[in-house]
Amino acid sequence: SDSGLNSKEISDYLNSQSIRTPTDKSYSSKLVWVSLKKYRKRLDRLKSFDVVDVSEKLILQQIKILTKPKS
DSSP: OTTSOOHHHHHHHHHHTTOOOTTSOOOOHHHHHHHHHHHHHHHHHHHTOOOOOOOOOOOOOOOOOOOOOOO
């Protein structure tokens, strides 16, 4: 679609190359359109995350080392 093909042209190309859907069916223009729509929504969701704040904590805790008594 980035090169200017519409859904019908994409489905015709995929079917002419014998590329099948994950459920082993042929592509329709509606399936291509919905797949592109879902893909674009996924990209938008991934772009919408912004890092607002980063913080770190250092916690020190005293430990006891137990040794065995000599026999």
